[in-house]
Amino acid sequence: MSISPLKEARRAPGSEWLKNHPRFLEQTYLISKRFIAKTYPWMQKLSPRIANKLMVRSEEVLKGWAFNCQMCGQCILHSTGMTCPMNCPKNLRNGPCGGVRHNGNCEVMPDMPCVWVQAWERSQHMTVYVNDIQTLQPPVNRSLQGTSSWANMLDGKDMQTPKGWG
Amino acid sequence: MDLVSNSRLERVLKSGRFAVTAELDAPDSANPDDVYKNALVLSEVCDAINATDAAGANCHMSSMGCCALLTRAGYEPILQVGCRDRNRIAIQGDLLGAAAMGVNTVLCITGDDVSNGDQPEAKRVFDFDSIQLLQVVRTMRDKGVLLSGRKLSTKPRFFIGAVENPFAPPYDWRPLRLAKKAQAGAEFIQTQYCFDMPRFKQFMQRVCDLGLDKRVYILAGVGPLRSFKGAEFMRDRVPGVWIPDDLMHRMEKTPKNKQTTEGKQICIEIIQQVREIAGVAGVHVMAYRQEEMVADIIQKAGLLPRKINQN
Incomplete structure (x- = not known):
């Protein structure tokens, strides 16, 4: 019996055009980071509950469409060539596995280009974050799944690593 | 010699000798003799025996189980720890047990x-990736703490290894990814099957340029092709294996x-060729269910005898 490969990573196609313009995306990232850092504290003062809901929802919609965001809550898109590493069926955060096919496609989903092959190519076209793909990424904090990575970034939650990490 | 563990492989590598490791195929059996039968042949011809961790995602006796049997009988096993089947809690617990x-x-x-x-209906875990796992193992050994920060009363003394596949895209990233593994704690590397020599030479050239051959010991993965059909199967169906057309x-x-x-x-021939490449510190022989042949290959490649002073 053969089992059809993963469904979850195929949910939304994302925007290939957008992802192939990483330099534009990294500028967008820098601008939106500044914008959110300014507006989020105000939103929180008005209503923390609504502020949080708004953040989660807009992230789901925007990043979901653009990057097929999996809502891990600790976004590292800018260090992975603006290609979401959680789309890798093995959830790798530090680069490709050894199973990448000769044609550059995924071991698990033969018809999908390897997330990390794309991430590498795109990252090399970036200017600000070109070397960030070499950063050693800590283990994923699974308890942040489904939360807003923007909010977590402002709270510093996404950078917190366990005590015994390095 | 500055040693971090009691590993025989570490002693061989650090003494500058050309190392040989080989893969033990874990049996589909609950009989310890099935492990010993395979290990007996290999132990005479290699410095350490890899106990695979459900290789190819096929269920066999666990790496832990094989290692328990092998250490009991005085063999030198390499525990393979994969991220596919266990989460971080299970992995760290297993590491303590293994030590x-x-x-x-x-081998991470x-x-x-x-x-x-x-x-294929199984759930994938992949809680860690291999590079995160490397750093966790090194921290357990060097700082004597778990990932949570809890102290260990006795540190596990491991010689830590990782794998690399120079034959899978993105080719120009592979040496840099190896650097990341070295940074995370890898001390030796076993590569995927080497069949594509030009590609491997190119990879090793870059590795040496980055100075990585001084930071990690690289063991080139080799193995015999059983037949043309078998070679076709390996190239097309085994993830990450590439066999060039010639x-x-x-x-x-x-x-x-x-x-x-x-x-x-x-x-x-491949073993003899990789020996000539700068930065290659040993070979890792993989031959699925053909242990007898491994011994023959190692002997014919001129890599015997392997006995070293146990100090």
Whole structure:
């Protein structure tokens, strides 16, 4: 019996055009980071509950469409060539596995280009974050799944690593 | 010699000798003799025996189980720890158990996906990736703490290894990814099957340019092709294995009854070639269910005897 490969990573196609313009995306990232850092504290003062809901929802919609965001809550898109590493069926955060096919496609989903092959190519076209793909990424904090990575970034939650990490 | 563990592989590598490791195929059996039978052949011809962790996502006796048996009998096993089947809690617990049983060497791997195995319905875990796992193992050893920060009363003394596949895209990133593994704690590397020599030479050149051959010991993965059909299967169905066309032609034009001998000959030639490449510190021989052949290959490649002073 053969089992059809993963469904979850195929949910939304994302925007290939957008992802192939990483330099534009990294500028967008820098601008939106500044914008959110300014507006989020105000939103929180008005209503923390609504502020949080708004953040989660807009992230789901925007990043979901653009990057097929999996809502891990600790976004590292800018260090992975603006290609979401959680789309890798093995959830790798530090680069490709050894199973990448000769044609550059995924071991698990033969018809999908390897997330990390794309991430590498795109990252090399970036200017600000070109070397960030070499950063050693800590283990994923699974308890942040489904939360807003923007909010977590402002709270510093996404950078917190366990005590015994390095 | 500055040693971090009691690993025999570490002693061989740090004394500057050309190392040989080989893969033990874990049995589909609950009988310890099935492990010992395979290990007996290998132990005479290699410095350490890799106990695979459900290779190819096919269920066999666990690496932990094999290592327990092997250490009990005085063999030098390498515990393979994959990220596919266990989460961080299970992995760290297993590492402590392994160290307590006398396992001196661990190999941190991502693991083949479940879809290639005998139980593709299984849940993938991949809580860590191999690089995060490396750093966790090193921290346990050097700082004596778990990932949570909890102290260990006795540190596990491991010689830590990782794998790399120079033959899978993105090719120009692979040496840099190896650097990341070295940074995370890898001290030796076993590569995927080397068949594509030009590609491997290119990879090693870059590795040496980055100075990585001074930071990690690189063992080139080698193995015999059983037949032309077998070679086709490996190239098309085993994740991450690439066999160039000239080797495929060489196998194809060999008469069927001589293909096994030819595959063995190719393997010996590859070992002799990788020995000449700067930065290669040893070979890792993989031959699925052909332990007898491994011994023959290692002998014919001129890598015997392997006994070293136990101090």
